[in-house]
Amino acid sequence: MTDFVTHLRQGGVSIIIDGRGDALPEIIHWGADVGDLTDSELREFAAAVRRPRVPNALDLPLAVAVVPEQWSGWLGRPGLLGSRNGDDWSPRFRTVDLESGAHRLVVTSLDDRDGLRLEITIELTPSGLARTRATLTNLGDEPYDLLELSLATPTPLRASEVLDFAGLWARERQPQRSTLGVGTHLRENRRGRTGPDAAMLLCVGEPGFTVSTGEVWAAHVGFSGNQRAYVDRVAAGVQVLGGGELLLPGEVRLATGDTYESPWIYLAWGIGLDAVAHRFHEFMRARPGHPSVDRPVTLNVWEAVYFDHTLETLVALADRAHEVGVERFVLDDGWFRGRRNDTAGLGDWFVDETVWPEGLGPLAERVTATGMQFGLWFEPEMVNPDSDLARAHPDWILGTSGRQPVLSRNQLVLDVTVPAAWDYLRERISALLTEYPISYIKWDHNRDLTDAGHQDTGRAAVSEQTRAVYRLLDTLRGDFPHLEIESCSSGGGRVDLAILERTDRVWASDCIDPVERQDIDRWTAQLIPPELIGSHIGSPRAHTTGRTSTLAFRAATALFGHLGIEWNLTKVDDLSELAAWVDFYKAQRALLFSGTTVRSDDGDDSLRVRGVVASDGLSALFSVAAISAATTSPRARFRMPGLLPDRRYALSIPAIGEPPHGFSAAGWTAGATVSGALLSTVGLAMPELHPEQAFVVVVTAV
16 A cells, blocks of 8 residues: 655645545645645644545535546546446556656556556656656556546636637637636637647636736646647536646557656746746746857748749848848748649658759758858648649548548648558658758647548557657657757647657747737737747738837837848848848847746736746846727836836837837937836836837846
C-alpha cells in the first residue's frame, strides 16, 4: 500500500497532492503558495479538507483523482473511457509505486483485474506553471479500445466566470466570457489541427477578473490535433478544470503491451491574466534552444507578389528589403512545379524549371550575399488532386469508406503515417535544404482534417497523423540543427505548446490589418511570449479587410512581436520612415524579447495599451492604440503597469514620421519625468487621437 501527501512548491505556487491509501492521487490544493509545511501538517490538512458524507450520496466521501474514476462515485466527466468489447470499462486503479521529488511526482497504478497500468506525472516548473500527463498501458491478453484519457485538476467554486477563445480565419483568438453553473462547459476541437477557434486557454476565475485583478486558473491542452478542454461543476460541490486529446472512434486500440501517452495539460494560476501569461512566457523562455532576443527582421514575399515569381522581380524586392534593414527574406508559395495558382502542384516539392530554369540558386545567392538569411515556404501535409504526387499515390491521401473527402482550398491531406509518404517528405525537404542555403522554413497547413482516415483500413487517423508530423519535424530539426521553422496554419490555426516544441514562432493570423492585429496579437500573447509571434507591417491597404492604415499605426502594432514586412517595397517611393521603424525595432528587441509583457485594462474599450517592462524594471516600452472612437473626449487616463514604484522614469515618444492623425499633445508628451507609482496606479492624460492611430512611449529610469 502507498499512502502519501506531497507538496510541490515553486514559482509562488503550491500543489498539494493526497494519495490516501492506494487510490489514485487527488490534487487538494493548486494555487497560491502556502509556505513550508511539515509532513504532519500536510496530513492534517489532507484530513481537514476531505469532504463530509452528505445525505442520499455515497457512504464514502467523494475523492476526485487526477484521472477521475467512475467507480469512486464521481458523476462528472470520467478521465478514462474505454473497454474490451464492452468489458473492463470501469477500472479501479491501485497505486503500486511513486517517484517523489521537490517539483515532480510520478505515480504508477495498476488494475490487475482489467489488465491496465496507469502512470500519472505532475510537474511544477520554476515559473510556477504546472503540467500533468497520463500514460496507459494494456497488460491484458485482449486489445483495449481507448476512447478518452483526460486529466482534471480542482478549482474552487468561487472561480465561477469562464474566459476562453473563439474566432475564425483572419480573426483568431477572440475572447468570450460566460458564467459557470452546475454542469459542463466543454470546448471540443475536431478540425484535426488546433484551429482558429480553439479555446487555447480555458480560464476560470473570480467574477470580473481582469488582466491584473482576481484569481484565475487556466488550462492549455498541449496538442496540435483534435482536443477537448472543459470545466466540470457537479452538484456535489466539486469543480475541476480538465482536458486531453479528443480521440475519434477506433483511433487508439492498444494491443497487449501497447502504451498511449496523453498530451501535456498545462496549468497556470495567478492574480489576473497577466500573471497567468507570465508563467507561460517564463516557462517557454527557459527551454533549451529558445530563440535569442536578436530576432531577425523578416520579409515574406506573399502579399508582395503572390504567385508572380520572376527572378527580376524578387531580386529587386530583396534589394529594397536589404535597403530598409531586413535580415531574412522568405520566398513563399509558388516556387514548385505546376504552382501558378492554388489549384495545382501542391505536393510536388521540386523547383519549377519553367519559372526557375537555373533553380533557386541565383535568388538565394543574391539574398545571402547581402547578409540576409534565405527562407522557403512549404506545405508538406497537403496535396492538390492536380499534382503528380496525387496521381501517382492516391493511396497516400487521407480518406475513408472509399470516398474522397470534400475539397478545401483545392486541397486534400497527405497521410504522413504512410512510411513511404513520410520518407518522401523528408527526402524532398532535406534535398532542398542541402542544395540551397535555407535557414528558415515557413511550414504551412491550410485545411482542416475532415473525413481523415487511412485508405487501407478506413480507420480514423488524426491522432496518428499528428504524431507523425511531430516526428517529421523532430527529424528535420535533428538533421539540420541550424534550421528555424515557423508554424503557419491558414494563419493562426496551429498555435499550441506542442507545435512550439518543434518550431520557433507562429504566424498569428493571415490578417495583418493593425486594427484586427491589436487584439489577435494581444490574446495570442496570453499563451506565448512576443518573440514567438510573427507580426508584420503590411501594405497601406490591408489585403484581408481593405482597410487603409498609416505606417505609424501598422508599425506600432507590429513592433510588439517578431517584426516582419509583408509589402511590395518596389512600389514604395520613400522607404525612410519604414527604415526608421526597423532601426527602432532593432534597438528595442532585446527589451521586447526578454522583458515582462503587461497590459492595461482601464475600462475604455476603444483603447489598447500594452507594454514590455525590463526584468530589472529600469526600462519599458509601451504602445497606446485607439482602435475606435472614444465615448468621452478627452479619454480617461491610461496606466503603465509593472514599473518600480520607487523609481522615477523619463518618458519620450520616438519622432518617426508624422504624428498620428488627430494627435493633440498632453502635458507629458514633450518629455516628462514621473514616478513609477504614479505611472502604474494613477496614469497619464491620454492625448487626443483619431481612431485607428497609435503611438509608442519609451520609458527609462533616471
